[in-house]
Structure formats: C-alpha cells, structure tokens
Amino acid sequence: MSSTADQPKPMRLMSLNALPIVVTMAIVSLLCLNQQLVAQTNDRPNIIVIMAxxxxxxxxxxxxxxxxxxxxxxxxxxxxxxxxxxxxxxxxxxxxxxxxxxxxxxxxxxxxxxxxxxxxxxxxxxxxxxxxxxxxxxxxxxxxxxxxxxxxxxxxxxxxxxxxxxxxxxxxxxxxxxxxxxxxxxxxxxxxxxxxxxxxxxxxxxxxxxxxxxxxxxxxxxxxxxxxxxxxxxxxxxxxxxxxxxxxxxxxxxxxxxxxxxxxxxxxxxxxxxxxxxxxxxxxxxxxxxxxxxxxxxxxxxxxxxxxxxxxxxxxxxxxxxxxxxxxxxxxxxxxxxxxxxxxxxxxxxxxxxxxxxxxxxxxxxxxxxxxxxxxxxxxxxxxxxxxxxxxxxxxxxxxxxxxxxxxxxxxxxxxxxxxxxxxxxxxxxxxxLGKADAEGRDHLVQQDNGNTGTYALRSGRWKLHRYDRKRARNVVVEQLLENTPVDRLQLFDLENDPSETTNVIDQYPDIAKRLETKLATIIESDRSR
Structure with a gap:
C-alpha cells in the first residue's frame, strides 16, 4: 500500500565541508530536487469519487x-x-x-x-x-x-x-x-x-x-x-x-x-x-x-x-x-x-x-x-x-x-x-x-445501454443520433414499465430545441443524420476515439 514511507525522503548531509565543492553542489541539488518532489506530491489533492x-x-x-x-x-x-x-x-x-x-x-x-x-x-x-x-x-x-x-x-x-x-x-x-x-x-x-x-x-x-x-x-x-x-x-x-x-x-x-x-x-x-x-x-x-x-x-x-x-x-x-x-x-x-x-x-x-x-x-x-x-x-x-x-x-x-x-x-x-x-x-x-473559464468539454460522446446489444446514441454538439439495430427500445417512459418499444433503427434529435427528444427530425436533416451515422459506425468499429 502506498504510504508516506513510499515518498521520496530528504537526503541527510554528513559533512559538506569535508567534500569537494562539485560533490557538495551535486548533493545540494539532489536535496532541493528531492524536497521539490515531496512538495509536489503533497500538493496533489486527495480525490473522492462518489458514484450513486x-x-x-x-x-x-x-x-x-x-x-x-x-x-x-x-x-x-x-x-x-x-x-x-x-x-x-x-x-x-x-x-x-x-x-x-x-x-x-x-x-x-x-x-x-x-x-x-x-x-x-x-x-x-x-x-x-x-x-x-x-x-x-x-x-x-x-x-x-x-x-x-x-x-x-x-x-x-x-x-x-x-x-x-x-x-x-x-x-x-x-x-x-x-x-x-x-x-x-x-x-x-x-x-x-x-x-x-x-x-x-x-x-x-x-x-x-x-x-x-x-x-x-x-x-x-x-x-x-x-x-x-x-x-x-x-x-x-x-x-x-x-x-x-x-x-x-x-x-x-x-x-x-x-x-x-x-x-x-x-x-x-x-x-x-x-x-x-x-x-x-x-x-x-x-x-x-x-x-x-x-x-x-x-x-x-x-x-x-x-x-x-x-x-x-x-x-x-x-x-x-x-x-x-x-x-x-x-x-x-x-x-x-x-x-x-x-x-x-x-x-x-x-x-x-x-x-x-x-x-x-x-x-x-x-x-x-x-x-x-x-x-x-x-x-x-x-x-x-x-x-x-x-x-x-x-x-x-x-x-x-x-x-x-x-x-x-x-x-x-x-x-x-x-x-x-x-x-x-x-x-x-x-x-x-476545475471550473476554469473558457474550458471546453467533449465535442462528442457515444452512449450505450448494456453490453453489446446494438443500441447506441451519438451526441455531437446540439445533435443526437440514436441507433437501434434490433429496432427496439427499453424504458422509454420511466414512470411505467415499458419493455421492447418498437422504434425506427435511426432517429435524430435536436437537443438545443428538443432536449426531451420528443420529435424525430431525421427526415428534415438527412445529411446530418448520415454524417453522424458514419461517425458513430467509425467510432464503434475502431479501437479508440482518443
């Protein structure tokens, strides 16, 4: 287990006066570097992730x-x-x-x-x-x-x-x-x-x-x-x-x-x-x-x-x-x-x-x-x-x-x-x-339901594409128990104007849907997005 005992410890100088000046300077430099490493370690915040x-x-x-x-x-x-x-x-x-x-x-x-x-x-x-x-x-x-x-x-x-x-x-x-x-x-x-x-x-x-x-x-x-x-x-x-x-x-x-x-x-x-x-x-x-x-x-x-x-x-x-x-x-x-x-x-x-x-x-x-x-x-x-x-x-x-x-x-x-x-x-x-001004988050995110079921969504800016390979969706309405709701394989939503995803606009924006469909497929089929 990591502990303070694992951290770099300051070197102890025995008798600097008895050492050549070059060696003395080297030891002092190492001491300063060592103390700096300790300070950097101690400056790092503890991290607690609470996941509900x-x-x-x-x-x-x-x-x-x-x-x-x-x-x-x-x-x-x-x-x-x-x-x-x-x-x-x-x-x-x-x-x-x-x-x-x-x-x-x-x-x-x-x-x-x-x-x-x-x-x-x-x-x-x-x-x-x-x-x-x-x-x-x-x-x-x-x-x-x-x-x-x-x-x-x-x-x-x-x-x-x-x-x-x-x-x-x-x-x-x-x-x-x-x-x-x-x-x-x-x-x-x-x-x-x-x-x-x-x-x-x-x-x-x-x-x-x-x-x-x-x-x-x-x-x-x-x-x-x-x-x-x-x-x-x-x-x-x-x-x-x-x-x-x-x-x-x-x-x-x-x-x-x-x-x-x-x-x-x-x-x-x-x-x-x-x-x-x-x-x-x-x-x-x-x-x-x-x-x-x-x-x-x-x-x-x-x-x-x-x-x-x-x-x-x-x-x-x-x-x-x-x-x-x-x-x-x-x-x-x-x-x-x-x-x-x-x-x-x-x-x-x-x-x-x-x-x-x-x-x-x-x-x-x-x-x-x-x-x-x-x-x-x-x-x-x-x-x-x-x-x-x-x-x-x-x-x-x-x-x-x-x-x-x-x-x-x-x-x-x-x-x-x-x-x-x-x-x-x-x-x-x-x-x-960290809440820094002008910081930018993700420009896209793939979402999935469970495992490898063929149900995905891609959010890219204001747009969100759903892909249902089995043409079925689960738990569309939380307040009821709905399983296997029939849906179209592809749906497109404008989150800026429709954050509740109530209106599928894929017919109005076919080019956007096609672009996102291609991007989603590329991310899924590749081994990385970073």
Missing part, C-alpha cells in the same frame, strides 16, 4: 426536485461546479463502472453487460485504470461499496478461498465490497481477497440453478416476503427479500440490507482518517438508489416518495458524513470531490416497493425522456458535481463531460502519462472539472 446507483437527473433538489430535499448534495453543488451536461457512458451499472475505471467504452470489452452473481473479473490485471494511474502517482487507493465487475479467474469467484483477480490487481490497495449488486446473490461483504467473517464450517455456495427442491424461493415462499417482487427477483430469499440467483451457507458472513450505507460510511471514514497525511483516492460506490430499496430504519417513511425517496435521503446523508469527515480531518481544501451516478433512474426494477404508486409529480429523469436501460438522455445524463474548496469557484457549467473522462483528467491532474493503448476513449476535461 440509479440516481436520475431530477432526483436531487439542486437539479430541480421539489418532492425531496438533498441538502448535502446541494451544498456540494453550491461550493463547486454543477454540470448540466454531465454524463455516464452507459445506462446500466456494469458497463458504466467498467468505462469509468478503464477510460474505455464498455462495448469494446468482453462480458461487459450486467454481471451475473458468479461472473469472473471483467477488468483484467495489466489494464490501466483510474486506480492504477493514481497508485503510480503515489496515492493510497480504495474502493468501498458496490463492485459488480466480477471477481476471480475464468471459472468465476472461489467464494470460500481467494477472490483473485479483483480490485487489488488493477490498482486498488484495499477494497471493502458488495461483490455483485444487492438484488443478486450473495449478500456478503468482501474485504480485499476474502469474504468477510466466513465460517469454514459453513461454506458459501453460489449458483444459477436451485440447489435442492425444498430450497425456499420468492415463488414458493412468497407470503413470507417483507418486500414482494414484480418480475425476475424470485430466487433465494435473504432478509425477507428474494433475489436473482441461488446461494446457501455463509450465514455468519451475511449482512442486513438496512446496514449497507452505514457500513460504507464507516469503512470510508476509517480509510480517510488512516490516510489524511498522504494523497489518497477513494471510490465510494453507493448502492442507493438501486433495488432492493431497503434503507436503514431511521430513513424509512421520511419522504413522500416511498422507499425510493427514502434511499435518496440516505444517499444524501452519506455525502454529508463524508464531507463532515473531511472537515474534521482538516483536509476539505486538499480534496477534490466528484459526485455522479452510474446511470439514470428506474422506478419498477423488479420489486413492489411503491416507487410508481408514490411518485406523484416527481420527475426522476428531470426534463428528459427515458431512464435506466435507455439511450435517451434520461438514461445517461445525470447529476455530476465537482468540488475542491479554495480551488474551484462555484459555477454552473453547460460543457459536456463524462465519467469515462476521469482517467485522462486525473492523469493530467497528477502528472501521469496515459499509455497509448489504454484509456482509449477518455478525454482530458480537467479544466472543465
């Missing part, structure tokens, strides 16, 4: 929500840069997380769709990541929270042994994880390479087929559930909630859903405190607002939006706790904070938790069409905020930035050079992230 899960553009009050108040996220926005054109690169969790860490579009990788419970590590050792870049720059690095990028070799995770490769093999010094996502089994924590608190006398088994005919499921024991399912989430029951997939054993290692956020904050605060005297990078991967939505009891019933709104309140509390720790440790002005989401919102995502019934006038996607699973703006345009007290001046920016750009931008911030064959779609938008 399924949080929509309209889900926080600084972006227009009125049915719920998010004072801690609002405070970040008031003290930093609030982006109106902040994006993730995909509208589901695994591909966005892959792209954020690797700086490469997920459609270029293998098995980058929503990872199954027993999925192997998707990001392989030797891949340049945000974490490895910062680790090389002398940062202590940690990921705490939801992982959902697979663990272990080609055969998948060895739940009772060493979970390798994983985060520690791609640049993180330590990790404390929810290994998949909480609607998928197993409900255990992973600390570095091991399942935490696992009793070898009660081994953990995880599979995709029912282990025995009498194994309780959400179908056979539906009456026992404290949260009913609406589709798909009806296999193994844990904590009164049925999940995707099956598992047995590992009872001493299992957690309560209600305790997840508290555990992430506890572990993160400990990491921050342990590394307050050296530069650190923390990837705080929240599970809120993802299903099953089961916040701690102290948040339940606190909003008019049901459990989904209560989870947004819990997320806002997490942000406040982390910022409080930075203040208590005296390092708020030494820390760059990035707040973002892995994709847009979804209301019914498999559980009957009241999200649709209680939504009222709340617009989770803000003014935009679509949400999670969709390449409409609501699927990938999300809250994105940067704060660095004393360095970033409060402002609102309309520049286009994306979470995929963090690799290149953080490399520039810390003086790291990107390998030519890595981070192939990550652009340096550091000046935008």
């Amino acid at each position: 899960d399924d949080l929509g553009y309209g889900d926080v009050s600084c972006y227009g929500a009125t049915a719920i108040s998010t004072p801690n996220i609002d405070k970040l926005a008031s003290e930093g840069v609030q982006f109106t054109n902040g994006y993730c690169s995909a509208s589901t969790c695994t591909p966005t997380r892959y792209s954020f860490l690797t700086g490469t579009y997920a459609f270029r990788g293998k098995n980058t769709g929503i990872a199954p419970p027993n999925g192997p590590a998707i990001i392989q050792p030797g891949t340049t990541t945000v974490a490895s870049l910062l680790d090389d720059a002398g940062y202590a690095t940690a990921v705490i929270g939801k992982w959902h990028l697979g663990l272990g070799g080609e055969q998948g995770p060895d739940w009772n042994g060493e979970l390798n490769p994983g985060p520690l093999e791609i640049g993180f010094d330590t990790c404390f994880l929810l290994p998949t996502t909480n609607d998928r089994v197993p409900q255990v924590y992973v600390k570095d390479h091991r399942v935490l608190n696992l009793d070898p006398e009660d081994p953990l088994w995880v599979g995709d087929k029912i282990p025995s005919p009498d194994h309780p499921t959400g179908i056979t024991h539906r009456d026992s559930l404290k949260m009913d399912w609406t589709h798909g989430h009806n296999s193994t029951i844990h904590n009164g909630i049925s999940r995707i997939g099956f598992y047995t054993g590992g009872h001493s290692a299992r957690f309560r859903d209600e305790d997840l956020a508290d555990k992430w904050v506890e572990q993160s605060n400990q990491f921050i405190s342990n590394h307050k005297d050296e530069p650190f990078f923390l990837f705080f991967a929240a599970h809120d607002i993802h299903v099953p939505r089961m916040p701690h009891e102290r948040f339940q019933g606190k909003t008019s939006l049901g459990l989904r709104g209560d989870c947004i309140m819990e997320l806002d509390w997490c942000v406040g706790e982390l910022m409080k720790t930075l203040d208590e440790q005296g390092i708020a002005e030494k820390t760059l904070v990035v707040f973002c989401s892995d994709n847009g919102p979804v209301l019914d995502d498999g559980y009957a938790d009241g999200a649709i019934e209680k939504v009222g006038d709340h617009r989770a996607g803000g003014p935009f069409t679509g949400g999670k699973y969709s390449v409409y703006e609501g699927g990938t345009r999300t809250p994105l905020i940067t704060r660095w007290l004393g360095t970033i001046k409060p402002s609102v920016s309309d520049e286009v930035v994306c979470t995929i750009d963090m690799a290149s931008s953080f490399a520039a911030l810390t003086g790291q050079e990107l390998p030519d064959d890595q981070c192939r779609d990550s652009f340096n938008v550091l000046d935008c992230l």
